[in-house]
Amino acid sequence: MAATARKTTGTRSKSAGRSRSSASKSKAAPSIADFSKEEELEAYREMLLIRRFEEKAGQLYGMGLIGGFCHLYIGQEAVVIGMQLAKKDGDQMITGYRDHGHMLAMGLDPKGVMAELTGRRGGLSKGKGGSMHMFSKEKDFYGGHGIVGAQVSLGTGLAFANRYREDGRVSMTFFGDGATNQGQVYESFNMAQLWKLPVVFVIENNKYGMGTSVERASATTDLSHRGASFGIPGEQVDGMDVRAVKAASEKALEHCRSGKGPYILEMITYRYRGHSMSDPAKYRSKDEVQKMRTERDPIEQVRNRLIEKKWASEDELKEIDKKVREVVNEAAEFAQNDPEPDPSELYTDILL
Amino acid sequence: MPIEILMPALSPTMEEGKLAKWVKSEGDSVTAGDVIAEIETDKATMEVEAVDEGTLGKILVAEGTDNVKVNTPIAMLLADGEDASALEGAAAKAEAPAAPEPTEAPAPSAAPAPAAPVASKPAADPDIPAGTSMVSTTVREALRDAMAEEMRRDENVYLMGEEVAEYQGAYKISQGLLEEFGPKRVVDTPITEHGFTGLAVGAAMAGLRPIVEFMTFNFAMQAIDQIINSAAKTLYMSGGQMGAPMVFRGANGAAARVGAQHSQDYAAWYAHVPGLKVVQPYSAADAKGLLKAAIRDPNPVIFLENEILYGHSFEVPDMEDFVLPIGKAKIEREGSDVTIVSWGIGMTYAVKAADELAGMGISAEIVNMRSIRPLDIDTVIESVKKTGRLVTVEEAFPVCSVSSEIGFQVQERAFDWLDAPVLRVTGKDVPMPYAANLEKLALPNVGEVIDAVKAVTYTS
Numbered sequence A: 001m002a003a004t005a006r007k008t009t010g011t012r013s014k015s016a017g018r019s020r021s022s023a024s025k026s027k028a029a030p031s032i033a034d035f036s037k038e039e040e041l042e043a044y045r046e047m048l049l050i051r052r053f054e055e056k057a058g059q060l061y062g063m064g065l066i067g068g069f070c071h072l073y074i075g076q077e078a079v080v081i082g083m084q085l086a087k088k089d090g091d092q093m094i095t096g097y098r099d100h101g102h103m104l105a106m107g108l109d110p111k112g113v114m115a116e117l118t119g120r121r122g123g124l125s126k127g128k129g130g131s132m133h134m135f136s137k138e139k140d141f142y143g144g145h146g147i148v149g150a151q152v153s154l155g156t157g158l159a160f161a162n163r164y165r166e167d168g169r170v171s172m173t174f175f176g177d178g179a180t181n182q183g184q185v186y187e188s189f190n191m192a193q194l195w196k197l198p199v200v201f202v203i204e205n206n207k208y209g210m211g212t213s214v215e216r217a218s219a220t221t222d223l224s225h226r227g228a229s230f231g232i233p234g235e236q237v238d239g240m241d242v243r244a245v246k247a248a249s250e251k252a253l254e255h256c257r258s259g260k261g262p263y264i265l266e267m268i269t270y271r272y273r274g275h276s277m278s279d280p281a282k283y284r285s286k287d288e289v290q291k292m293r294t295e296r297d298p299i300e301q302v303r304n305r306l307i308e309k310k311w312a313s314e315d316e317l318k319e320i321d322k323k324v325r326e327v328v329n330e331a332a333e334f335a336q337n338d339p340e341p342d343p344s345e346l347y348t349d350i351l352l
Numbered sequence B: 001m002p003i004e005i006l007m008p009a010l011s012p013t014m015e016e017g018k019l020a021k022w023v024k025s026e027g028d029s030v031t032a033g034d035v036i037a038e039i040e041t042d043k044a045t046m047e048v049e050a051v052d053e054g055t056l057g058k059i060l061v062a063e064g065t066d067n068v069k070v071n072t073p074i075a076m077l078l079a080d081g082e083d084a085s086a087l088e089g090a091a092a093k094a095e096a097p098a099a100p101e102p103t104e105a106p107a108p109s110a111a112p113a114p115a116a117p118v119a120s121k122p123a124a125d126p127d128i129p130a131g132t133s134m135v136s137t138t139v140r141e142a143l144r145d146a147m148a149e150e151m152r153r154d155e156n157v158y159l160m161g162e163e164v165a166e167y168q169g170a171y172k173i174s175q176g177l178l179e180e181f182g183p184k185r186v187v188d189t190p191i192t193e194h195g196f197t198g199l200a201v202g203a204a205m206a207g208l209r210p211i212v213e214f215m216t217f218n219f220a221m222q223a224i225d226q227i228i229n230s231a232a233k234t235l236y237m238s239g240g241q242m243g244a245p246m247v248f249r250g251a252n253g254a255a256a257r258v259g260a261q262h263s264q265d266y267a268a269w270y271a272h273v274p275g276l277k278v279v280q281p282y283s284a285a286d287a288k289g290l291l292k293a294a295i296r297d298p299n300p301v302i303f304l305e306n307e308i309l310y311g312h313s314f315e316v317p318d319m320e321d322f323v324l325p326i327g328k329a330k331i332e333r334e335g336s337d338v339t340i341v342s343w344g345i346g347m348t349y350a351v352k353a354a355d356e357l358a359g360m361g362i363s364a365e366i367v368n369m370r371s372i373r374p375l376d377i378d379t380v381i382e383s384v385k386k387t388g389r390l391v392t393v394e395e396a397f398p399v400c401s402v403s404s405e406i407g408f409q410v411q412e413r414a415f416d417w418l419d420a421p422v423l424r425v426t427g428k429d430v431p432m433p434y435a436a437n438l439e440k441l442a443l444p445n446v447g448e449v450i451d452a453v454k455a456v457t458y459t460s
Helices: A002-026 A039-062 A077-086 A100-104 A110-117 A150-165 A185-193 A242-257 A286-296 A298-308 A314-337 A342-346 B082-095 B139-153 B177-185 B194-207 B217-231 B267-271 B283-294 B346-359 B377-387 B403-419 B436-442 B446-456
Strands: A092-095 A141-144 A169-174 A200-205 A236-239 A261-267 B002-008 B017-020 B035-040 B047-050 B054-059 B065-069 B071-077 B134-138 B158-159 B186-188 B211-214 B246-251 B277-279 B300-303 B313-317 B330-333 B337-342 B364-368 B372-375 B390-393 B423-424
Touching: A039 A077, A039 A100, A039 A110, A039 A242, A039 A298, A039 A314, A039 B054, A077 A100, A077 A169, A077 A200, A077 A242, A077 A298, A092 A100, A092 A150, A100 A110, A100 A141, A100 B054, A110 A314, A141 A150, A150 A185, A150 A200, A150 B194, A150 B217, A169 B035, A185 A200, A185 B194, A200 A242, A236 A242, A236 B337, A236 B346, A298 B139, B002 B217, B035 B071, B054 B082, B071 B082, B071 B246, B134 B283, B139 B158, B139 B283, B139 B313, B158 B194, B177 B186, B186 B346, B194 B217, B194 B246, B211 B217, B217 B246, B217 B300, B246 B283, B267 B277, B267 B300, B267 B372, B267 B403, B277 B283, B283 B300, B283 B313, B330 B346, B337 B346, B337 B377, B337 B446, B346 B364, B346 B446, B364 B377, B377 B390, B377 B403, B390 B403, B390 B446, B403 B446, B423 B446
Parallel strands: A092 A141, A092 A169, A169 A200, A200 A261, A236 A261, B158 B186, B158 B211, B211 B246, B246 B300, B277 B300, B337 B364, B337 B390, B390 B423
Antiparallel strands: B002 B071, B017 B035, B017 B065, B035 B047, B054 B071, B134 B313, B277 B372, B330 B364
């Protein structure tokens, strides 16, 4: 059984590499426009920031400075950065608990995010939210939610408010493959299409809902079809290629903005680390992970193109890495030295 | 023998209705299934179909008659071969009819104490200026008026729920709102509580002011994760950056004969949760003033209504903007011998009990809590310091009830003033039964309140 499972997942990991072409069998192949030099460099920098930030978070967790649950985004960076490159000002983002990357993509201060992870007063939620619960009205980031699937209804509600105000915004509602089996997701799909709400449902399919592979949890595994019975268009996207993500996101956002209702993007992606820091990830082989890292890594893909096109030298890329590390180290420094919340904060922010 | 046609009950809580129109006239022949009359309940106009064949011999209740009790004979049907002469004896019998036994609670078990009656007069509401003229209003109308006024006041307020728009509300609370505010602001949802509740919380986080109507709060259990984990906790989890300014409202508690899954009081469930406010109005004035406050409140407010109270009329002040403070109890009646604390429909038992107790010479002070969270325990403590005795009354289950909490806080803060243990009169610790007699036993009644008061006042 275990052998079979490995075989299956081995096949799946290959299929992620092929996902663009396999999706194209049934649909028109999304044309992937090449990035300009500036776009490549921006994507590289932003994805690297998430990568280094998460590596540091993992390190601080190991040192006991971060407690509780901590879900790292390493491997999935292209999804949120591709989406961020496609969005317009005012578009909102909401996600589950694997949210650090989303916050950094939405422009939240890495210091505030890291200090929240360590539970300090300078954290984005004053230390009262933790890794899974951060928000920023200013940056249109709506959390940070710990109940699998709950953010899908909430994100649909953001879209309801957008339509109510006719302000042209789109809600980018992220959830994982695991959440696609929650009932309220379909309740939300129904209302979103019924009322033509401007919401892009972004399914981050990293192949495992905690330790259970999509194949073992889902009767049908092409999750982009999950809106079919409501007439919501959907497509699979190579979530390891930031260019593919951006192209698909632009199309989906435009669909929503033009009043045609919701759109589903299934981002085929992969998380390198366990579900959370306490997950040894024994449900998949080391080979599977290694193969992903070496063949499909979203940051390496951009890096290789930059070098190939001679848009950046090794030294220049090292310099970017160095600057990113500085930002992350500064955040980590702040997060360790910032004091814990004042005890009086226990009783604040319960009611207005 | 002519057949009596009786006023039908057309909803679980209907006790009387208006005979709006006779579709058939005397002398018309009627076959089973023919519509013979139209009856207006407080919720809807319904057609009454004949069940038997014959000729409509005599109409006993003229069209346009209000308040016709259920089971009153409204017409006589002649069977084949009978003529009008058959009506004479029967009609005479029918004219002394028989509205059904009112569903009053049983009389108190003990005979009234031979004491002089004491005064027990309704206390003035400090939130209503003296001299304000009052208008008799049903709770149903008061709730509608509150929503309409607040929707006029704030463009961000909207109503969503099942059957709230085109159907005009399953319990006719939202009557006329669609017409005035249009489908953008009065939104019919699919039957999808979990989904539309989450959606509304999201809309509130984005700055709208949703009013979510649950047809009844029983169905809100489908959505309780979104109410508690998303609506109640977000302000705290975000360090005060965003919350969910919204109202969850609808019928709560037992209606009549609707069985275990449709008869439950959720006050204690929601009152348990920091980040929520919980309101449970009794009168139409409570309903109006508190709902307006709830809609304006920047926090999520659980607003627990009661289907049986919807049709009850109360005096509501004729004020341009009547808003009551959430978290403040009202001394509904002043008294000196015992404090009876209640809220919502529990108040109906408390008020009737206080009337009877007055006849026995026991002066009861009634505290109408109005809000469950924040709980105005100060007002209860003040009253207990005066009377030394406390009885709480509610329809919910007894274990971990709001009564439990009040009793606890009173012993904590007024132990030395208590002259007797605190007693509670609650629904029984059983799922709500369907059978009429068992349901009656499961709910509290006036007799139990009187017995409890006698016990704490050591009156035999």
